[in-house]
């Protein structure tokens with residue numbers, strides 16, 4: 242059998258597995274483009290979790306009570322854990338953590354655009370948990386069925402934690418919306434600023450999405466950007482109503498025939514500007530990551546030294 246024939250046979254077997262809903266595991270044969278596309282998506286997802294700690298981290302010293310502070314701290318720590326699971330899943334595809342970090346810090350790899358918006362008030366902690374984690378869950382529930390085993394398994398645990406994050410955000414919003422008129426205004430302002438960027442988290446329209454067609458065929462993505470965004474729009478409308486707040490989308494209208502809400506258009510120019518590096522906080526987020534990474538170098542060095550010592554001792558005993 243020629244090498245081309247062998248590759249085509251491997252490709253057929255790979256697609257059979259995908260179509261039979263079997264998971265692809267790290268040691269299985271996979272097309273190079275499948276591997277690269279997965280590394281791209283999983284590593285960018287990991288970067289989003291880690292960079293996403295910054296807007297909320299800034300509010301740890303400003304939480305209005307000890308209880309709120311403890312909850313926020315634990316939520317932010319969960320995000321660090323999500324980053325870890327995801328970097329580990331990406332490493333099974335043959336890329337190192339250092340390479341991924343370098344891609345992030347040099348600006349080659351993206352992370353979710355939403356984290357380039359500033360968090361200005363305590364209301365933003367509510368809006369981030371409710372809307373940002375809320376949008377993340379809608380996307381990640383479908384990723385629990387992604388075709389790559391380590392990514393799918395990581396998603397199951399991440400989704401459980403994200404649903405707690407979403408509830409804690411909504412709880413903050415409920416308290417503010419039922420509080421004084423100043424608190425209600427703060428909740429409304431946070432909703433107004435975070436609603437549209439949350440819709441952008443689902444990516445460009447399907448017709449503009451460079452990776453969707455192949456990712457859907459390979460079952461890396463299980464639902465398209467627009468379908469997931471629609472789910473989020475539909476579920477959020479009744480949550481806004483329950484809070485007694487005004488919907489930021491003045492064109493939002495229930496469409497009986499479609500069984501979904503019709504909505505106004507996203508400002509795509511803003512989206513492209515932010516992912517091109519020109520959002521409010523892009524520079525600040527990367528500079529902070531680089532600083533924290535450099536300051537943590539001694540921990541990584543200590544770990545390597547400890548492991549080398551341990552291995553040397555084991556070799557001596559053997």
Ligand code: FAQ
Nearest residue numbers: 286289290293352353354377441442443444450451452453
């Ligand atoms: N921001 O062809 P597509 C969280 C890029 S986790 C920045 O449609 P794809 C938890 C895209 O990468 C949030 N870039 O791409 C949390 C691609 O660029 P490339 C993260 C974006 O991959 C909460 C180009 O545009 N979740 O929030 C964005 O098929 C609170 C073309 O786009 C995930 O990453 C964007 N919004 O679909 C943490 C979920 N949208 O790579 C802390 C996994 C698109 O060619 C606090 N990822 N781009 O240079 C996915 O499901 C997909 O990657 C999509 C994009 C849906 C994000």
